[in-house]
Amino acid sequence: xxxxxxxxxxxxxxxxxxxxxxxxxxxxxxxxxxxxxxxxxxxxxxxxxxxxxxxxxxxxxxxxxxxxxxxxxxxxxxxxxxxxxxxxxxxxxxxxxxxxxxxxxxxxxxxxxxxxxxxxxxxxxxxxxxxxxxxxxxxxxxxxxxxxxxxxxxxxxxxxxxxxxxxxxxxxxxxxxxxxxxxxxxxxxxxxxxxxxxxxxxxxxxxxxxxxxxxxxxxxxxxxxxxxxxxxxxxxxxxxxxxxxxxxxxxxxxxxxxxxxxxxxxxxxxxxxxxxxxxxxxxxxxxxxxxxxxxxxxxxxxxxxxxxxxxxxxxxxxxxxxxxxxxxxxxxxxxxxxxxxxxxxxxxxxxxxxxxxxxxxxxxxxxxxxxxxxxxxxxxxxxxxxxxxxxxxxxxxxxx
Ligand code: ADP
Numbered sequence: 273x274x275x276x277x278x279x280x281x282x283x284x285x286x287x288x289x290x291x292x293x294x295x296x297x298x299x300x301x302x303x304x305x306x307x308x309x310x311x312x313x314x315x316x317x318x319x320x321x322x323x324x325x326x327x328x329x330x331x332x333x334x335x336x337x338x339x340x341x342x343x344x345x346x347x348x349x350x351x352x353x354x355x356x357x358x359x360x361x362x363x364x365x366x367x368x369x370x371x372x373x374x375x376x377x378x379x380x381x382x383x384x385x386x387x388x389x390x391x392x393x394x395x396x397x398x399x400x401x402x403x404x405x406x407x408x409x410x411x412x413x414x415x416x417x418x419x420x421x422x423x424x425x426x427x428x429x430x431x432x433x434x435x436x437x438x439x440x441x442x443x444x445x446x447x448x449x450x451x452x453x454x455x456x457x458x459x460x461x462x463x464x465x466x467x468x469x470x471x472x473x474x475x476x477x478x479x480x481x482x483x484x485x486x487x488x489x490x491x492x493x494x495x496x497x498x499x500x501x502x503x504x505x506x507x508x509x510x511x512x513x514x515x516x517x518x519x520x521x522x523x524x525x526x527x528x529x530x531x532x533x534x535x536x537x538x539x540x541x542x543x544x545x546x547x548x549x550x551x552x553x554x555x556x557x558x559x560x561x562x563x564x565x566x567x568x569x570x571x572x573x574x575x576x577x578x579x580x581x582x583x584x585x586x587x588x589x590x591x592x593x594x595x596x597x598x599x600x601x602x603x604x605x606x607x608x609x610x611x612x613x614x615x616x617x618x619x620x621x622x623x624x625x626x627x628x629x630x631x632x633x634x635x636x637x638x639x640x641x642x643x644x645x646x647x648x649x650x651x652x653x654x655x656x657x658x659x660x661x662x663x664x665x666x667x668x669x670x671x672x
Pocket of ligand 1: 555601
């Protein structure tokens, strides 16, 4: 079965075509800068590459371009669109309604629409992607995979905020958590690497990309996570604050900031970018810090300190930790960041081997010392594969 995986963002659609159940990637690509003059599609299929440039007005057009590329004689992967039996969509917010991936029907679309006010930066774009795929591939099964679903097992004591209870009853204000597909993928993979059952492992999963989050996974199930009602809470991110005193917002409102400005400040202008004043990209900050830029160094230090603090918190939440797992662009590729986070955590049973850590860049393996109580694993995430597997399982009726 051919499964097309779609990740639709505000100005881009990323996609991968899988042959299931083998999970072979037949083609992958993206359309970037949708809505701008110079939009661009890039696709790779084996050793063939295909690029197309020009104005792409909206997600419908982008989807048409993707499907055209997939069946193209030059660099395409399939002969006919009828071969695409199913489409798996990444959807960011599933509220309390979705505890797993699900076949999309009108009721599911209505729910995803309802959760747009909880994830205004993500859900509307995910929806546009779903609608475009339904128009262009009307005979394919469409499946939604929610970033929130893996965290549906978090207990009340961890998901409730200490706000008046009526706010939960009226607006469902609570912790939901995100990056669930990634946390689940690396938690399952960690169990395999440790030769343990998927519901036997206790792991702390650390996803460090542009967005950053952590999860405490007890016996294979998420029991706490750092992101909250929205992806703003928790770790320091590329441009997001993570945790801070909410009274800062009242203070700034008193100084004349309106809601829109505060939203932009917290989501787009803070984090690594806000502290350094130069970049949200960890690679740039590493270079700047090496050249003596003290604010870039401070941004890296605060970023790592926050992760370290959460590792301590989650070690207290879990009854013993089998592994700490690093993933995401930074977690997979930056031995410096991993070393800074884990240095001096031997009292928690976490001991990184400097040589193994230095050698683990973009690959999978254990970087802890032989005597470390917990393994320290680096596992490149693969959310697309997880979505393809969920989609296949639901459509073929082989769900576990
Ligand atoms: P997204 O959340 O958008 O999927 P990624 O998971 O690709 O993002 O992560 C992007 C982050 O990973 C950026 O901060 C980037 O600088 C960082 N990154 C990628 N490669 C490296 C590297 N070799 N060293 C340090 N940071 C890296």
